[in-house]
Amino acid sequence: MRIEHYLRESAERDGAKTAIVAGDVRLSYDRLLDLAARMATTLQRHGVARGDRVLILLDNGWQAAVTVFATWMAGAVICSVNPSSKGPRLSQIARDCTPAIIATENRLEGLVEATAGLSAIPRLVTGDGRSFQAGLEAEPFAADILPDTDLAALIYTSGSTGEPKGVMLAHENMDAAARSIASYLENTAADTILVVLPMSFGYGLNQLVTAMLTGATLVIEKSFAFPQAIFEKIRDERVTGFPLVPAMAAMMMQARDLDPSLFVSLRYMTSAAAPLPLAHLDRMRAFLPHVRLYVMYGQTECTRATFLPPEEIDARRGSVGIAIPGARAAVVDDAGLPVPPGTVGELVISGPNVMRGYWRKEAATCKALRPDPDTGAIRLHTGDLFTADADGYLTFVARTDDIIKPRGEKVAPKAVEDVLHRMPGIAEALVVGVPHDVLGEAVKAIVVASDPALTERDVMRFCARNLEDHMVPKVVEFRAFLPKTESGKASRRLAAQTATLTGSNA
Known part of the structure; x- marks a missing residue:
C-alpha cells in the first residue's frame, strides 16, 4: 500500500x-x-x-x-x-x-x-x-x-x-x-x-x-533540549509510546528528582539508532517497571531489522532480539555463508523492508545489496558484526570498521563502553582506537563525567577490574559532551576525528 x-x-x-x-x-x-x-x-x-x-x-x-x-x-x-x-x-x-x-x-x-x-x-x-x-x-x-x-x-x-x-x-x-x-x-x-x-x-x-x-x-x-518539558508533555497528553535513543536515556537517568508519576500513561518505550548500554536499560526498567521496553536494531537501509521482546530482556542480556516479522536475519562469514551459533560474523537482512539501493551510487549499492550464495535472493549486508545464539537471538558486537587491534588482539568498542557505563560517575562514554608507537593501536575512552571528581586513574582502575588487559583503555579523555550526529546518536567517527593520545579535561 x-x-x-x-x-x-x-x-x-x-x-x-x-x-x-x-x-x-x-x-x-x-x-x-x-x-x-x-x-x-x-x-x-x-x-x-x-x-x-x-x-x-x-x-x-x-x-x-x-x-x-x-x-x-x-x-x-x-x-x-x-x-x-x-x-x-x-x-x-x-x-x-x-x-x-x-x-x-x-x-x-x-x-x-x-x-x-x-x-x-x-x-x-x-x-x-x-x-x-x-x-x-x-x-x-x-x-x-x-x-x-x-x-x-x-x-x-x-x-x-x-x-x-x-x-x-x-x-x-x-x-x-x-x-x-x-x-x-x-x-x-x-x-x-x-x-x-x-x-x-x-x-x-x-x-x-x-x-x-x-x-x-x-x-x-x-x-529533547528541555527534557522536563517533554516529560510534562508525556503526562499532559497521556502519551503511551515514547521512542528514544541512548543519549536521551542517559539524560533521562541523570535528571535529579525525576517524578515517575509523569510517566504513568506510558505503555511502551523503544530504543534504536545505537546500542542501548545495559546500565541504562537496567535503570530505566527499575525506574519505570510498568513500561514495556523494546530494544531494537535497525539501519536506514531497512528501517528496522530486529527487536527484543520485553519478556526476553533478562534471559537474553545484551541481545537486540530476533528479526522483525516479515524479515529474515542471518550472521554470515566473508563468503556469505552462515556461521555457527556464538561465532562473530556480519549481519545480513532480507525482506520487503530492505531498500532499493543508494541513489545514483551503483558501486555502493552493489556492495550493500548482494545475492545469497545459496538462494540468489538479495540481502542487505549491514557492515555490522554480530553473534547469534542457538535460538537465533542476535547480539551486536561492533561495526566492521570500528574494531580496535592493540598488538593484533581484537577489541569491540561496545564491550568496553558497556563496562564504562556501569561505572558510577560516568554519564556517557565512547571508545575509539588511536595510533600507538608500541601497540600499533590503543584503546581510548572518551568520557562525559557526572562526577567532577572522577579521574583518568579511577576510570583505568575500574576497567582493569572488569576487562581483560588488552581491552583496558590506555588513554582517558574527559569531555563536556559527546559529538552527536544530526539524528542524536553519539558518533564514534566524529569523536575519533578529534581523538589524541593525551587525556584532557573539557
Whole structure:
C-alpha cells in the first residue's frame, strides 16, 4: 500500500479524532487530510510531477507532517533534511537529489540563499501556521492511482565515510516496515505516540508513518533540549509510546528528582539508532517497571531489522532480539555463508523492508545489496558484526570498521563502553582506537563525567577490574559532551576525528 493511503483510511474510520498535536495546534484526521490534499495541489501547480524530489527543510512540527503526506499524494519523493544541517552537507544533498522544489520556513531562508546550488531552486515557504494555510490551493488534489513500487523517500545517511548517501525506500518498503513494527509494538488507534526525534531521519519518520497507519495520535516536539518539558508533555497528553535513543536515556537517568508519576500513561518505550548500554536499560526498567521496553536494531537501509521482546530482556542480556516479522536475519562469514551459533560474523537482512539501493551510487549499492550464495535472493549486508545464539537471538558486537587491534588482539568498542557505563560517575562514554608507537593501536575512552571528581586513574582502575588487559583503555579523555550526529546518536567517527593520545579535561 502507498503510505498516503494510511491518512485517507484513518480519516475515513474516524475523521474527528486528533491526528497531530504540535504545540498549541491540534489537527484532526479530517483536517490533516484536507491540508495535505490542498498542499499536494499547490505542489502540482508549482510543477512538481510524479517521481520528482521535494527537499523538505523543516523543523519537527505539523507543517512537516502535512508536507510529507502532500508530497506523497502528488506522487513525488520526500527528501527530508534536518534543519540543523550545515551548508556544505545541504549543498551535497541538493546536488545529489536534484529537487524540483524546496519546502522550507522563514527562518531558514537565509541558509537556503547562502548555500551553493540552492538559491536557484524554486521554494515553497511555509511561514507561520496561518500564512501556511492561506498559501495553499483551495482545491484538494485529485490523485491518480499510483503503484506502491514508486519511490517514496530518499533518506540521506552519512555512514562511516561522511559522504551523504541517499537511501531509496519505495512505498512498499516503508509499508512493510511500518506494519511489522506496529504489529510487535501492538499499536492501535488508542495509542498516543511522542516524537522528539527528527522526522528527517528514519526512526523519527517512522513514528509519523506508524501513527497514521494505526489511527493513533502523534505528539510532535521539536527536540529533547528541555527534557522536563517533554516529560510534562508525556503526562499532559497521556502519551503511551515514547521512542528514544541512548543519549536521551542517559539524560533521562541523570535528571535529579525525576517524578515517575509523569510517566504513568506510558505503555511502551523503544530504543534504536545505537546500542542501548545495559546500565541504562537496567535503570530505566527499575525506574519505570510498568513500561514495556523494546530494544531494537535497525539501519536506514531497512528501517528496522530486529527487536527484543520485553519478556526476553533478562534471559537474553545484551541481545537486540530476533528479526522483525516479515524479515529474515542471518550472521554470515566473508563468503556469505552462515556461521555457527556464538561465532562473530556480519549481519545480513532480507525482506520487503530492505531498500532499493543508494541513489545514483551503483558501486555502493552493489556492495550493500548482494545475492545469497545459496538462494540468489538479495540481502542487505549491514557492515555490522554480530553473534547469534542457538535460538537465533542476535547480539551486536561492533561495526566492521570500528574494531580496535592493540598488538593484533581484537577489541569491540561496545564491550568496553558497556563496562564504562556501569561505572558510577560516568554519564556517557565512547571508545575509539588511536595510533600507538608500541601497540600499533590503543584503546581510548572518551568520557562525559557526572562526577567532577572522577579521574583518568579511577576510570583505568575500574576497567582493569572488569576487562581483560588488552581491552583496558590506555588513554582517558574527559569531555563536556559527546559529538552527536544530526539524528542524536553519539558518533564514534566524529569523536575519533578529534581523538589524541593525551587525556584532557573539557
